[in-house]
Amino acid sequence: MNKRLEETKPAAMHPAEWDVRVKLAAAYRLVDYFGWCELIYGHLTAKVPGPDHHFLINPYGLNYDEVTASNLVKIDLDGNKVDADCEHPVSAAGFVIHSAIHMSDSERNQVVIHTHSRSGMAIAALKEGLLPVSMGSTALCNNLSYHEYEGVSLYLEERERLIAALGNNQSMILRNHGLLTTGNSVPDAFLRHYRLERAAQVQLDASASGTLNILDSAVATKSGEDVNRFAAMEDDAGALEFSALMRKLDKIDTGYRH
16 A cells, blocks of 8 residues: 555655545545535545645545545645645635634644535534434534534635634534534544434434434433544544545545545
């Protein structure tokens, strides 16, 4: 695996940045694989390792299965492209939402994933939001934030309210909009997003089939603590699962690595 990364990494690029690029490109492909895309919209971003406040975002206009490690766009907190010769545009709305989280410079929020999946938008449209009706949802119910809908995220003044709404949590439902998660690495943020997405799917499927069996608060809290404690046993949260998913991608198409 390392040999393959060395063969595709630009000579002048630091290995740490290339590693983040490959994993972020893989995450884009996985969002496409799981069907969480809404055309070309929604974004996944990651801070570039190092002292500069730069982060990577997808080239606006490309499908998620066209994103690669090398075509990710590096921008600063003002939305300016760092590489002057980069021809790809950047989404203004993607910049506002993601720069809000990255500007806080939190070690816990190095990566931000925001999707407009069908289940995510549906759960965001429910007044009650996510309920403790499955094991996965219990891990989130006491660790989940909500941000009220303000319209398309085009205005910089919304950034402070986004940060305030997220607080100390790393999962957030953007009401009437979609889902957002953060993490200290791409695997960490992606696994958290997978669990939020799956919890939303389960609730919607169950509610369409019958009456929801909402768990007692004490049971849900204990379940959530146990699930999160089990997940925390990994030294690098999400690494085991994400490595397995990258192997799945490699069997389909290794193009994201280039």
